[in-house]
Every structure is written in structure tokens, then in C-alpha cells.
Amino acid sequence: MNDWDVEIRPHLTPYFAYGAAALILAAHVAVGVLLKVGSTGVIFQTADQVAIALLGAVIASVVLLFARPRLRVGAQGIAVRNLLTYRLIPWSEVVDVSFHRGARWARVDLADDEYVPVLAIQAVDKDRAVAAMNTIRGLLERYKGINSR
Structure with missing residues (x-):
């Protein structure tokens, strides 16, 4: 699974x-x-x-x-593991995955202006963070069938 x-x-x-x-x-x-x-x-x-x-x-x-943060993406949704928390977010709850200008890390946007920070994708990683966001956006489009920002 x-x-x-x-x-x-x-x-x-x-x-x-x-x-x-x-x-x-x-x-x-x-x-x-x-x-x-x-x-x-x-x-x-x-x-x-x-x-x-x-x-x-x-x-x-x-x-x-x-050193613990990790992000996994698959058919069942997005699994976010941060410092102390783990959360599996089903695709039905995911609105977008974004990295706002000036932010230190990415986030999974949920309904009602809520979000889950994604410490696995950090601004300090520069090109790796860009590549990770491109990968996530491609998978978001694949599983949600939407064009993300």
C-alpha cells in the first residue's frame, strides 16, 4: 500500500x-x-x-x-513528516503545494486557508528545492488533474 x-x-x-x-x-x-x-x-x-x-x-x-523531515507523494496522497509530526493528506484534501516568496520551506495548501508546512523542501537547498517543487507539481497535476501555480 x-x-x-x-x-x-x-x-x-x-x-x-x-x-x-x-x-x-x-x-x-x-x-x-x-x-x-x-x-x-x-x-x-x-x-x-x-x-x-x-x-x-x-x-x-x-x-x-x-534531520527527520521527509515528504512522500503517491497515489494515496501526500505524506508529510516534520520534526515531531507525521500526516498523510489524501488528494481530496490537497488544494495546492506552494513555496511562497521569502518562505523558508514549502507547504501543502488545504481548504479554508489552512496549510501544512513541508520542512523537507527548504529554500536553503536552492536548485534542489526548485527541482523538488517541479516534481511535486507534476504529480499534483497527475493525481488531481489540475494545473497548479
Whole structure:
């Protein structure tokens, strides 16, 4: 049932997310290891060192959510996965897929001026974003039988 015509992911953002998460985790582990080095007047326990490293792991995990966005398009509709949400939008609900001037990412336009942001197609990806929008518009025309903007 989950046969998709196309799957789109952001190109640059995951690299930044992976790099930032690795840097955050490494910094917290380093601080945790160095916590007992030298005397600052405060007595740190091993539990404090572990807690700082675990805090780094939690923060890094949150940063990794930025590598999660994905857009899938197929006969059943448009599936949008953003940082925390997933939504399958059937073609009957889709009005258009647009990328407004000055916006950071695309969106799926729904009835009543509602929309679902699509973080998988981002302005920072430039030509890849243009190609992705052209692909999505072609599939929109194919499945909806309309000419999108």
C-alpha cells in the first residue's frame, strides 16, 4: 500500500544537524570528563559527570530531529513528516503545494486557508528545492488533474 512515486528529504539541513549534534555531545562528554580535574571549591561526584554527558545526549537528540523531515507523494496522497509530526493528506484534501516568496520551506495548501508546512523542501537547498517543487507539481497535476501555480 505504501508505494510512493517520490520521496524528498532536505539536503543541507541534516548535515548541519549531524555536525551540531556531534559537537554538542562531544563538548558535554569532555566537560563531564574534565569536571573533576583541578579544584574549584565544589566537590563533583561521578554522578555529576554522567549527568552532564547524558544532558549532552538529550540535547543532541533534540538537534537530530532537524534531520527527520521527509515528504512522500503517491497515489494515496501526500505524506508529510516534520520534526515531531507525521500526516498523510489524501488528494481530496490537497488544494495546492506552494513555496511562497521569502518562505523558508514549502507547504501543502488545504481548504479554508489552512496549510501544512513541508520542512523537507527548504529554500536553503536552492536548485534542489526548485527541482523538488517541479516534481511535486507534476504529480499534483497527475493525481488531481489540475494545473497548479
